[in-house]
Amino acid sequence: MSETTAERGGATAAAAPTRTDRQVSGVSIRLEGVTKNYPGQAKPAVDAVDLDIPAGQMVMFVGPSGCGKTTLLKMLNRLVEPTSGKIFLGDEDVTGQDADQLRRRIGYVIQAGGLFPHMTVGTNVGLVPGMLKWDRKRIDARVDELLELVGLDPEVYRDRYPRELSGGQQQRVGVARALAADPPVLLMDEPFGAVDPITRQRLQDELLRIQEELGKTIVFVTHDFDEAVKLGDRIVVFDVGARVVQYDTPEAILADPAEEYVADFVGAGATLKQLTLTRVGDVELLHPQQARVGEDAAEVVRRASAAGEKYVVVVDRRDRPISWPSLAELSRATTVPDTVDEKLPVVGLRSTLNDALDTMLAASQGGVVVTGRDGVAGVMVVETVMAAIQRTRDEVEG
Numbered sequence: 001m002s003e004t005t006a007e008r009g010g011a012t013a014a015a016a017p018t019r020t021d022r023q024v025s026g027v028s029i030r031l032e033g034v035t036k037n038y039p040g041q042a043k044p045a046v047d048a049v050d051l052d053i054p055a056g057q058m059v060m061f062v063g064p065s066g067c068g069k070t071t072l073l074k075m076l077n078r079l080v081e082p083t084s085g086k087i088f089l090g091d092e093d094v095t096g097q098d099a100d101q102l103r104r105r106i107g108y109v110i111q112a113g114g115l116f117p118h119m120t121v122g123t124n125v126g127l128v129p130g131m132l133k134w135d136r137k138r139i140d141a142r143v144d145e146l147l148e149l150v151g152l153d154p155e156v157y158r159d160r161y162p163r164e165l166s167g168g169q170q171q172r173v174g175v176a177r178a179l180a181a182d183p184p185v186l187l188m189d190e191p192f193g194a195v196d197p198i199t200r201q202r203l204q205d206e207l208l209r210i211q212e213e214l215g216k217t218i219v220f221v222t223h224d225f226d227e228a229v230k231l232g233d234r235i236v237v238f239d240v241g242a243r244v245v246q247y248d249t250p251e252a253i254l255a256d257p258a259e260e261y262v263a264d265f266v267g268a269g270a271t272l273k274q275l276t277l278t279r280v281g282d283v284e285l286l287h288p289q290q291a292r293v294g295e296d297a298a299e300v301v302r303r304a305s306a307a308g309e310k311y312v313v314v315v316d317r318r319d320r321p322i323s324w325p326s327l328a329e330l331s332r333a334t335t336v337p338d339t340v341d342e343k344l345p346v347v348g349l350r351s352t353l354n355d356a357l358d359t360m361l362a363a364s365q366g367g368v369v370v371t372g373r374d375g376v377a378g379v380m381v382v383e384t385v386m387a388a389i390q391r392t393r394d395e396v397e398g
């Protein structure tokens with residue numbers, strides 16, 4: 001770290017560990033005095049920014065509209081040419097490197113996925129490996145692997161066109177495409193801005209899961225402070241000219257905003273935002289009886305009644321939850337039905353309590369099914385969320 005970096009106000013991340021001890025496949029990014037003057041603009045859009053982004057971390061860029069977040073992001077893959085300053089990937093100065101070469105090492109995800117509409121999902125995902133002249137077999141295998149990774153069945157989606165997908169699915173394909181050549185760095189510019197809140201929450205959960213697995217260095221621009229708190233290992237709060245006002249963990253920023261400006265930006269709901277820091281996996285879950293499709297319904301009802309329960313979670317053959325019927329409903333069937341409840345409220349262990357509450361409200365249900373790596377991890381009821389909110393309030397206020 002240079003002295004100038006230190007002087008310019010906390011633009012270096014402290015050497016705190018990431019949220020989990022994940023594998024790291026990313027490289028660090030270092031900016032030194034990076035500046036952009038757009039022609040005809042009196043002031044630089046980005047003014048002499050120094051920033052160190054540690055390898056394998058997800059760093060969120062937030063700040064008011066027009067403060068220069070996107071310009072700064074686009075200078076990292078040179079969609080915007082810096083006026084001055086230096087950019088390093090690891091120890092390598094990439095400021096003068098051929099931009100096309102550079103972009104093959106940096107995945108880029110934008111709103112709505114930015115897919116080519118006239119190409120199938122498979123062709124979209126295989127674009128960069130194709131440019132890198134991988135052979136057909138290797139590309140096909142990689143496409144399937146990536147579609148699996150982002151939760152899309154390759155058999156079903158490989159040959160579809162983007163217009164045949166929902167917004168959330170297109171976004172998943174966008175992420176798969178950005179990861180295709182296994183770049184160490186991923187840039188994401190408001191990727192989930194155009195999808196509905198519940199889909200956004202699922203995509204965020206998926207991104208956390210993928211990041212846990214891959215450990216890329218991710219730089220993520222967002223307007224949504226809750227999203228920054230949920231996803232970020234660290235958050236950079238910018239002001240005009242991409243001035244770094246605060247660069248720290250979400251916990252630290254919420255607990256101690258650096259300036260009044262940051263406090264305003266964090267907002268009056270900071271107490272409740274603390275809830276965004278609590279993951280579903282951090283609270284005690286209930287463990288209901290489960291039943292598998294095709295089981296004898298009367299037997300399941302007997303088992304659940306004996307355990308004092310009124311509902312069971314039905315899972316399919318791959319242990320995925322598909323419905324959550326009452327014993328009364330179940331006793332009308334002979335075998336446990338394979339009916340999929342499209343509105344079944346489901347969240348992951350890495351979802352936040354806010355997400356869980358939103359999901360319950362959207363489904364008009366008093367609980368959610370929680371899934372983990374190996375299927376159903378439990379269920380959570382609204383009372384648990386309320387108790388956690390109360391605890392957070394007590395802690396913050398008292």
Ligand SMILES: Nc1ncnc2c1ncn2[C@@H]1O[C@H](COP(=O)(O)OP(=O)(O)OP(=O)(O)O)[C@@H](O)[C@H]1O
Nearest residue numbers: 038039041045063064065066067068069070071072
């Ligand atoms: N191509 C361009 N030519 C001239 N000025 C530009 C150009 N792109 C951005 N700007 C200006 O640079 C400043 C920073 O814009 P930028 O889009 O980077 O901000 P931002 O923080 O990402 O904003 P938003 O959150 O609204 O997307 C703004 O004043 C903007 O008007």
